[in-house]
Amino acid sequence: MLGIPLAGAAGAAVAGRLTRMRHDVVLGGAAVLLAAAAVLHVAAGIAVVAVSYALYRAVLVVVDARCQERITGTARATVNLGGRRGEELACFLVYGAVGTRPGVRRGHPHWTDRGRAQPAAMTGGGGVS
Secondary structure, three states, rough: OOOHHHHHHHHHHHHHHOOOHHHHHHHHHHHHHHHHHHHHHHOOHHHHHHHHHHHHHHHHHHHHHHHHHHHHOOOOHHHHHHHHHHHHHHHHHHHHHOOOOOOOOOOOOOOOOOOOOOOHHHOOOOOOO
């Protein structure tokens, strides 16, 4: 799981190379990759999530830099802080939407405790021998 934040840092580091690219296309590509990772259900999906996050972070850095360039005056910090709070609010709304889906709390088939030993009563076995 350390690879995802590292990929985000790498995406932020190379963000300067994206200044001439269309950000909606890059962000759309990141969204498609994230959707593909959700469908894969395999370990390779984590790598796809990492690439998606790197693209997202690269676009975020470029957009933040452009925002800093365009806002002038004493309200610059306040406007940027308001934008960050909006971003965080959207993130928590997505977390809430995912967390309240049926099956998530009850154990979605792909998110269950696979590999964990089941109690004897559930496996039909007797007691501890």
